[in-house]
Every structure is written in structure tokens, then in C-alpha cells.
Amino acid sequence: MSAIETRLKELGVTLPDVATPAANYVPYVVVGDMVYVSGQISMNEDGLILGKVGQDLSTEEGAAAAKTCAISLLAALKSACDGDIDRLLRVVKLVGFVNSTPDYTEQPKVINGASDFFVEALGDKGRHARSAVSAGALPLGVAVEIEAIFQIA
Incomplete structure (x- = not known):
């Protein structure tokens, strides 16, 4: 088992299978030492995590949804x-x-669910640049979607 997967196991995380694209795109593209992963939507073993943060979901629930996106991003990687x-x-x-109401302003706290997970699981390798933006709606009504860029050896 790899060092990263050992750490994930310590955290109680098992990487899922890579999701099949829902439209005309690929899950990832590798260019040189960079991996560009398509947006991963919030879902867990029970299915899609749906709803609008600030209306249907709390900030904490949104952050938990963002963590599921991060786990799917690692699966694609x-x-x-x-x-x-x-x-x-x-x-x-x-x-x-973040699928959020027009007056909701805590998108960074929601995306921290992914950012915090990457740092917890990967240490300094997990520190990254990022954007956290509001969306009036997301595909299938999910709460969060996150895309990523990784550097590999």
C-alpha cells in the first residue's frame, strides 16, 4: 500500500472508483507533470449531496460535502x-x-472542507492556491463542485 493510501486509511478514507463523466469530457488530462482533474461533485456512499448552502445545508454540512469532492479528486489523480x-x-x-443563496458569503469556509482534508491527508503537499465562488445552481442540484490541478513526478 502506498504512503498516501496508508495515511488515508488512518483517516478512515477509502478512495472510490473514478466517476464516469456525465457529459462530453474526460475525468482528467495529464500534460507533462501536471494533472488537470475535471470538477468532482459532492457525493458519498449514500449518493449525491444535494441542496443550497445557506438554505438547505449549513456551512458545516457544505464543508463536509466539499471533503467528498476532495476524496473524489484524489481517486481521479x-x-x-x-x-x-x-x-x-x-x-x-x-x-x-458552492451552490448557495444570493446572500450567502461563507463559500471559503465551505471549500475549507476540501483544503483542510488535503493538508490533513497530504501534509505540505496538500497546501495549494484556490478560489471559492458562489454558484446559483450546480449540476444535478449538488451542493459543491471542485476541480483541481496536481503536480506529479
Whole structure:
């Protein structure tokens, strides 16, 4: 088992299978030492995490939804690395979208659910640049969608 997967296991996290794209795109693109992962939507073993943060979900529930996106991002990264997730050098950037009400302003706290998870699971490799923006709606009505850029060896 890889060092990263050992750490994930310590955290009680198992990487899911990479989600099949719902439209005309690929899950990731590798260019040189960079991996660009398509947006991953909030879902857990029970299914999609739906709703609008600030109306249907609290900030804390939104952050938990963002963490599920981060786990799916790592699953896609593992696939891009032909199963060797230890090729990860660092998380470069996240772009997080929060399905939220017009007056909701805590999008950064929601996306912290992913950012905090990456640092907890990956240490300094998990520190990254990021954006956290509001969206009036997201695909399928999910609460959060996050895309990522990773650097690999």
C-alpha cells in the first residue's frame, strides 16, 4: 500500500472508483507533470449531496460535502497516475463552486472542507492556491463542485 493510501486509511478514507463523466469530457488530462482533474461533485456512499448552502445545508454540512469532492479528486489523480498516487508532488490549485443563496458569503469556509482534508491527508503537499465562488445552481442540484490541478513526478 502506498504512503498516501496508508495515511488515508488512518483517516478512515477509502478512495472510490473514478466517476464516469456525465457529459462530453474526460475525468482528467495529464500534460507533462501536471494533472488537470475535471470538477468532482459532492457525493458519498449514500449518493449525491444535494441542496443550497445557506438554505438547505449549513456551512458545516457544505464543508463536509466539499471533503467528498476532495476524496473524489484524489481517486481521479490515482487513476491518472496508473494507480501510483505516491507520484503526487503537490496539490497546485483548487477551484471550488458552492451552490448557495444570493446572500450567502461563507463559500471559503465551505471549500475549507476540501483544503483542510488535503493538508490533513497530504501534509505540505496538500497546501495549494484556490478560489471559492458562489454558484446559483450546480449540476444535478449538488451542493459543491471542485476541480483541481496536481503536480506529479
